[in-house]
Amino acid sequence: xxxxxxxxxxxxxxxQLEVNDLIGLSDEIVKILFITPTKIGFxxxxxxxxxxxxxxxxxxxxxxxxxxxx
Numbered sequence: 001x002x003x004x005x006x007x008x009x010x011x012x013x014x015x016q017l018e019v020n021d022l023i024g025l026s027d028e029i030v031k032i033l034f035i036t037p038t039k040i041g042f043x044x045x046x047x048x049x050x051x052x053x054x055x056x057x058x059x060x061x062x063x064x065x066x067x068x069x070x
Contacts, residue, residue: 006067014042014062024065025056 006022006029017023021032025046033053034045041059048054058064 005070007070008065009068010066011063012066014058014060014064017042017044017064022067022069024067029067 008024012021012023017032017035019032019035022029023032028048030046030048032044033047036043036045038057041057041062044056044058046054046056
């Protein structure tokens, strides 16, 4: 199994997120594929390390840990 090492480098507000960012979500690290603004925040299309995609809603006052691959 391929093991990827991540390092947390920053904490971003919802409005600072960008496509291709790697963020901590629950107990995993996901990649942001697409961001759509909404009235109360954003919808994010995300992909986990297994290639599974999902859409989540986030509020505009949430914060997320930003990771990079080492």
